[in-house]
Structure formats: C-alpha cells, structure tokens
Amino acid sequence: MKRSGWLVAVALIIAGCASQPPKSLVTPLPTVAQPSLPTKPLTDQQPMRGVWLATVSRLDWPPVASVNASSAASRISQQQKALTDKLDKLKSLGINTVFFQVKPDGTALWPSKILPWSDMLTGKIGADPGYDPLQFILDEAHKRGMKVHAWFNPYRVSVNTKPSTVAELNATLSLHPASVFVLHRDWIRTAGDRFVLDPGIPAARDWITSIVAEVVSHYPVDGVQFDDYFYAESPGSALNDSQTFRQYGQGFASKADWRRHNTQLLIEQVSHTIKQLKPSVEFGVSPAGVWRNLSHDPSGSDTRGAAAYDEAFADTRQWVQMGLLDYIAPQIYWPFSRQAARYDVLANWWANVVKPTHTRLYIGVALYKVGEPSKSEPDWTVNGGVPELKKQLDLNESLPQISGTILFRENYLNQPQTQQAVNYLRSRWGS
Template identity: 80%
Template structure:
C-alpha cells in the first residue's frame, strides 16, 4: 500500500483535522489494459464484533438536497419571512418522514453536503443556498439536527450523505459570482479560499482529488459532522472522478507533481481515491467506532472483458471511469457497507440486475462488509424502449423480482430506493402501494 503523503503519524493528522473542524454509457473506444486487482487478505473490519449480532435489513431511501431535488421545497425560498420559510421546510421534512415511516423505511440517507456548502452550521463550509437561496446565509435553524431529532423520534436511522468533491453543479457566470462573494464570509467557500484546488469537470466546479490537502479538507468536514452529531452513518456517493467526454478533468499538472511513482495516470487516480477512503474510514472509527461508513458506487466494478474478476456486464465501470477500486475497499475492511447502484432490470443484458447483485454478494461474502442494493425507483412506471419491464404492472413485477432476490440472498442486507420524491409521482403509486404492504409488514414482524 502506498504511504500517505504526509510524514506525520496518522493520529497527529486526525487530531489536527478534528481541531480544525471541531448508466449504461458505452465503453471508451480504446480498451484499457487488463489489471486484475490482487485479492488482499481480508482485514478485520472495525465493527467485526457486531457482525454476528442480528441487524435488521435496511429498508432505505436517498433524500437528495442538491438542486432541491427532494428537499427543501422550492416554494419555501420565496416565503414572506424566515419563520415562514423554516416552518414550511420543517413541515415538509416531517411529512416526508411520516410517510417513510408508514412505508416501513428504517434508514434515510440524507444529503448534508450537496456541493461545496453545508446543511449544518459548519466551521469549514458556508451555509447551503438550497436553504435560503443565498450561499452563506444562516437559515435560523440546524437542518441536520432537525432531521436527526425527527427521524430518531420515529425510530429511523440517518446516514449523512456527502458528495466529496463537487463545488458547484454548473459553471454559469452567476454561480461563479456568488461563490466569489463568499470571500467576506466566515467560513468562505473553498472556491475562493483554495482556488488552486478547483478544476472544471463534467460541466461543474470540482476539487482535484490528486491534491493531498484537498483530501485532508474533505476528511475534516466528515470529522466535524461525526464529532458533533449523533449520525448513524456516513455515506459517500459515486462522484469521485466525474468526467464527461466534452468536459474532462485537467489534472495533468497535479499528476506531474504527485504522480511520479505511478505507471499510469489511471493508477495514480485510483490511489488518490483509495487514500481518501482510507483516511475517512480511519477518522470515523477513531472518533466514533459505532458510526457506519459506506459508499454508494456505480453498480459495475469492472467488466469481465477487461478483468477476469469482473462481472459479466458491458457498461461504465467504477474502476475505469470513476477511478474507484470499490471491490478492494470491501476486501480491505475499509467499509461497514457498500451500496452499489444497480439501476437496471433483470432483462437488461448489458447489466442484468441478478448478475450484478449476485456478483456483489460474492464479493462481500468472505468479509464483514454489509451489502445494500440501490434500486431505481426513478425508473418505475416510466416508458422505456430499452427497459420496458418498468412499465409492466406499474413496475410492480420488476420491483418484486428485485426485492425477492435481495431478501433471498443471505449476503444482501438491504435495499435503498433512489430517490424520495419518486414516492410521490403518479407513475409509481402502484409500486409504492406494493412497497408499503411488503415493507410495513416486515417492519411489524421485526418490532415484535
């Protein structure tokens, strides 16, 4: 394993951080070299002593705040007063939690860092404009604490969901101007404090994952939340390296500075992602060992045509596209759980649901890492020429088949729906009724 860039021992680095804080895209034309990730010894996972005890299967949902996709309601931003705005936002959230509780959901994955802003009073990040319409404006309450209080009151767990590297969702001049205006704030945006860390990629501003200080900064943000809040878990989504053909990340200069000892830029990039996962995992376990750490990556680790250890699939792979060796993290015991996004039906030959779910089950089988499957609620009831299964019987047939597989495989420990707002769409209502019957019954049995 490559050593950390800093020569200081890890506890010192963590102490400094805490004190400071307190799919289916076609494969690219050129086929990459096959690099079979060697199977390392299975490390003892930090929560291994709990592995044998019963844990209720996760019945989860992602609740996105980026672009106000699920919450807060856009109308609240234009409220006549701060009190009215906050009342609307809090009622919207408790209404959602009440519905999730009635559905049998027991875990909410709540997006607390949608970009370079925060949904809690951070000493590192400015307030999110998702709450007030303006970056850095104090909304007058703590959304993360409110969510924790209300969810825990209802017997539901909350995992704080972070997008690690995203600074903004677009490159519009207005966005850049708003980020620049945070210079007078305490804290200001990373966009103005560390402009040399920021790149453009995938039509957005992002941090360069190859800069060690940027990784330390992200770790300090996670440490701040874990130290200050009774979160049940921390989750990173799949946005590590996020490029698109027309908007590649220009990290050539960073590679020249830090990548001298790597055979390729791809290997160097994967090592950068590896280092972030390692140090965040260690930080969480040193602060609060009971807080779970997980990642929700793209459903495909590698295709078998590129790597004999990969799945029998043909699609964009985390290893090659996002430079995230997700399988390795499971094998090394760095994660309490992994939640791959398997957003395709059984009939999608390029990435069959059962092929991927069973492949991941075999990956976690010899480890203490739990496996939750991300399911595409957003496709349910939607017409699709390539995936007509989502329309059959209102999507219930496909959903039932996926949940049946998850429940039947002893190495799959739960399901997470993407995402909360789709529970309210007309096209999903038949499937939601089915979910309520199935999951609410399971919740009742568990409670008895």
C-alpha cells in the same frame, strides 16, 4: 490497521488578495479518550430498507416554494413540516433509514466552521437558515425509530460553471467560513461542467476528511456515506490534473493507477477517522453498480456497463476486501432483462465480493425508473413496475449476503407513475 496520517491547520493564502484573507479551516481530530469499541454484531442488524433524500438542486427537499416564503418563520415552518411529513410517510412504508444529503456541493446543511451554509435553504450561499436541518432530521427520525446516514458528495463544489455561480462563490470571500472556491482556488478544477476539487491534492483530501470529522464528532449520525462522484468527468469536460500528476504521481505506471490510489487514500483516511472518533458510526460508499466488466478483467462481472474502476477511478471491490467499509451499496439501476447489466448478474457478483468479508451489502434500486416508459427497459412500466420491483426485492432477500435495499430517491415515492409500486412496498414492508 495503522491509523492514516493526519495533516491539520492547512492555511493557504489567496494569491494577490489584499489585507489578511480568511484562512482555510480544517478541524483537528479530537483526542479519543477510550479505546475503539467493536461495531455491533451483524445479528443485531435489521434488514436495510433505506431511501436517499437529495438536497442538491432541491430535488427531494427543501420545497422550492419555501425559499420564496414571505418571512423566515414561514420558510422554516414550511421546510420543517415538509421534512416531518416525509418521515411520517417513510415510516408508514417501512423505511428504516434515510440517507440525507448534508453536503450537496461546497456548502453545508449544518452550521459548519469549514463550509458556508447551503443556498438550497435560503437561496443564498452563506445565509443562516435560522435552524439546523441536520439536527432537526436526526431528532425527528430518531423519534420515529429511524436511522440517518449523513450523505456527502466529497468533491463537488458547484453543479455548474455559469458566470452567476462564479459571482455567488466569489461573494463568499467576506464570510466566515468562505467557500473553498475562493479559499483554495488552486484546488479547483472543472469536470463534467461543474467546479470540483482535484482529488490528487493531499490537502484537499485532508479538507474533505475534516468536514466528515466535524459532523461525526458533533452529531449523533448513524452513518456516513459517499456517493459515486469521485473522479466525475464527462466526454466533453475532462478533469485537467496534468500538473497535479506531475507533482504527486511519481512512481505510478499510469495516471489511471495514480487516480485510483488518490481515491483509495481518501476512503482510507475517512474510514480511519470515523472509527477513531466514533466506532459505532457506519461508513459506506454507494458506487456505480459495475466495478469492472469481464471483458476488461477476469474478476469483473458479465456486463457491458460504465465501470467505476475505469471511469470514476474507484477500486470499490478493493475497499471491501481491505475492510475499509462497513457497507457498500452499489447502484444496480437496471432490470433483470437488461442484458448489458442484468440486475441478477450484478447482485450475485457483489454478493460473492462481500462473502469472505465483514462488509455488509445493500443494493441501490432505481425507483426513479419505475413507471417510466423506456424502449431498452420496458419492464419498468409493466403493471406499474411492480413485477420487476418484486423480483429485485425477492432476489435481495434470497441471498444471505445482501442485507437490504435502498431506493433512489425519496421524491419518486410521491409521483403518480410510481403509486402502484409504492402501494406494493407498503404491503411488503409497512406495518
């Protein structure tokens, strides 16, 4: 497989900015001294028993209260203790892998030379938290025999477009590094009521790849994962990439085909970069559970759900077929009885997709729905959701193509409505 081209040292100047503006930082690829080594044989793989740990909006971590701690020392202590407590609980449940969100938006949870520090840690973008959360979780998880995959949201810059958010992003101009929002305003679009990067701009894809390269080359992460936010639009807030399409879309029959091409270029570039830097680091994607519906494509699943191919412009099946991913973790967040997107229909469909390939299949399971009343999905509340969860795990273990399960997401393990299910997981997976 050819290495994808690599553009480095992209430095665009902010229009109209006085004196010398800060430069965009793109990490060049280190020279690889040794030839690539094959990844570990599949026989060495434990079944995946994973959990997503979200930092965006402090959903799972860090504790909201820690940001208002009386001192930096107190804040650090609270944040670190919260993380080690979580790891201890996960270990007791038999969880062996944590998908830790290191890039929730246009900020970082490690001391990056490309991204400013995340405001999730201190309340202020660019403020040094006084420790390295990524190194901390790696040390603590590895000490407990658990793996950590660095989870990146590739294109999101912010979770909203409020004037206060714009002011916070603009205020990073004097920082080193500043936010991409001020360094490359021409890359920024609005979509889904958020600021995002335009996936059609080659330099923006290079920039994302350089961020992954920074983490992979400096940290002993076990894997890298992108979630399902590629082209992330909403009906009332579409991404306006008409100008980008005019500039880069020649030769494509439709904007949709061009968008899918852009998404694939990012996946190819990141995949090749990781394998060049550290062949042992796994690269995976966690897309929406439906690739395409049978009604749109004879190769699709017998479902009627939102499809990654048509809505996120992500041809996830093709990435598997091309060998670009070590694993794929579709989010199959429905019960067996949901006719529009049955769990078993989708799990079997994905099992058939990976069957002729070397890509491992993990299934993302909707822990967040367990115990929650729902007219369309009542099974999640029957006996605390345990029978539904058991059926899903039983199916995962019965299909040889499925290599494990990932729960979305960590904080739901601590909610009252999930405790019957948590006890069940402990009895099934725990030591």
